[in-house]
Amino acid sequence: MEDSLKLLVVVHHFPPDHISGAEWQAYRIARGLRQRGDEAHVICVQSDARGPAGQLGYTDGLYDGIPVRRLYFNLPLAPDPFRWSFRNPLVERQILSYLEDFQPNVLHLISGYLMSGTVISASRSLGVPVVLMPMDFWFLCPRVTLLRRDGSVCDAPEDLVECALCLAQDRRRYRLTARLTGGASNRLLRRLWRSPAVLRGMGKADLLAALEERRRYLRGMFRAPDLVISNSRFLREMLTTHGLHNPRFRQLRQGIDTERWVGDSEKEPSPYLRVGYIGQIARHKGVDLLVRAFRRLRAQGPPPRLLLYGNAEQFPAFTRRLHRLIDGDRRITFAGTFPNERILEIHSGLDVLVVPSVWYENSPNVILEAFAAGTPVIASDRGGLAELVQHGVNGLLFRMGDAGDLAVQLQRVVDQPALLESLRKGIRPVKTVQEEIAEWLQIYHSVTQGVEHGWSAVN
Structure with a gap:
């Protein structure tokens, strides 16, 4: 019989307040492991706009028998909110402390959004194996969805000038000018912002530098996990195409809890x-x-x-x-x-x-x-x-x-x-959550033993 596991699941949100795909994924895994006698804890963010500057608080509790630590901090009051959004030192210290106390066999990070890449660096610094599960485009896109503010889809996330223009639309003056000019102002800025001198003159050079720093840092964090798992071939191909590489990047379709x-x-x-x-x-x-x-x-x-x-x-x-x-x-x-x-x-x-x-x-x-x-x-x-x-x-x-x-x-x-x-x-049988949990157990045991998976896709 395989040894029991101690798993730490880290995700941006968790039920009952949030019940989207990533939250259910975290819940299914933690609940499935605990049902078979393993230990599974969850860390999530309760709020990223609560509390005094430079401090992180938390509450501990249970959800359906699962120990959950819910963090809160005030990102808008951080010294550099954008840089902290992908490299949060408060989260890093919290993860280090929790890992030292709980001493899990594996850390499973879902998405990375709100938690930042420091979850990965903290875990690696203590020698805890990491499984990363991107379920969105956070590693590519500060907006997470690859959707511009006007609702259109971005197909060029590697173009940092486009990213800067997209983020600028959060400011009313840019949105209003674009609306009044029928988009001509954005087309002009798109040309002007490719000049370093213009960027410095408009005070946007640091934004481009921060976007470049974000890309470089998160590409490094993406290479670090022992295994990266995606639910779909599409997401795997999309992330790889746009510069996010890990030789241990696999696919595993989720199961449904029909019981x-x-x-x-x-x-x-x-x-x-x-x-x-x-x-x-x-x-x-x-x-x-x-x-x-x-x-x-x-x-x-x-x-x-x-x-x-x-x-x-x-x-x-x-x-x-x-x-x-x-x-x-x-x-x-x-x-x-x-x-x-x-x-x-x-x-x-x-x-x-x-x-x-x-x-x-x-x-x-x-x-x-x-x-x-x-x-x-x-x-x-x-x-x-x-x-x-x-x-x-x-x-x-x-x-x-x-x-x-x-x-x-x-x-x-x-x-x-x-x-x-x-x-x-024409509908084929759907994988059950029990079948999915069996696959996750195989994955967790393999990374704790340093075994490379031979499979490339599990549907």
């Missing part, structure tokens, strides 16, 4: 098509795109319905925009939130799920959960979504950001009822 689900997957009969969305009610998730596409649908029989599951109060300005787009259309309903245990019940009332994201998703749980519940998916054709959804097999794909093409795919489902049944039959 906690209640009910069954039998679809409730309905005279009309039921289209669903589950997730954040947010711009980068493309919910407005879905509303525009849905409102174009026409049906010979009973009109289709759209159910929007998510917290409509999280981004109130965006929700107001959605209400204007909906314009009283009674076919569209804000259905609120629900606990994960009710997934089967929710999907029993859906015929198809739409994932209309306008940014590069990695490996969304919402798609795997839909497949586990027997629901076909219509998704954007970029990023990790296109790995999971096979057009015409287990779902349909549409051009990312194109409401017209999404409407075409939805209309196909309206006009061809037999298509849905065909897509359901």
Whole structure:
């Protein structure tokens, strides 16, 4: 029998206050290890805008039996907030102290966002093996998402002038000038800021220097872990293409915790098509795109319905925009939130799920959960979504950001009822969380023993 493990999971947030993909990944791993008798602790950030300057506080507690340390510090009051965002000495000291007390066999860092690269350097300095799991673009992009402020996708994260211009849009004067000039001011700045003399004259030389420092430092931190794991081929290729290299960079698809689900997957009969969305009610998730596409649908029989599951109060300005787009259309309903245990019940009332994201998703749980519940998916054709959804097999794909093409795919489902049944039959079994935990155990034991994995992808 393998020796028991002591694992420290480090992640930017953790349930119950935050329940996105990275948080659930951390929870699944910690809970799975503790269920088999291993020790697993979690460190997360409760707030990066709380407390006096230069100090880090924390609270210790339990979540579902998992020991969790929740940090708080005030990044805006740091001597250099931008540099501290990727190289935080307060976090480094906290991780060093916790490692010395807990003495884990492995540290598992998820994302790096809010925690900074010092988690890796602290662990390496004490000889604790590190598994890094990027689940977003934080190592490439200070905004994490590769989304510009105007919602467009950045395809050139290695261009530091573009990064500087993107960050400058946080200031109202740059946004207002760009709006008044139809973007001409940004085009001019894009040329001017490539001159060191102009940068110095405009006071932007240090921003470019800090961006270069960020890139150099995080590339070094990315090379340091004993193993780097990505949920999707897309994220692995994207990070590697843009200069983040580690010879021990592998892929492992996450599992779904179906044991906690209640009910069954039998679809409730309905005279009309039921289209669903589950997730954040947010711009980068493309919910407005879905509303525009849905409102174009026409049906010979009973009109289709759209159910929007998510917290409509999280981004109130965006929700107001959605209400204007909906314009009283009674076919569209804000259905609120629900606990994960009710997934089967929710999907029993859906015929198809739409994932209309306008940014590069990695490996969304919402798609795997839909497949586990027997629901076909219509998704954007970029990023990790296109790995999971096979057009015409287990779902349909549409051009990312194109409401017209999404409407075409939805209309196909309206006009061809037999298509849905065909897509359901194309859904393959989804990995369970128990299978995923078995793979993580293999990984943790291998890095503690200095064994190199031979596999390149586990799906």
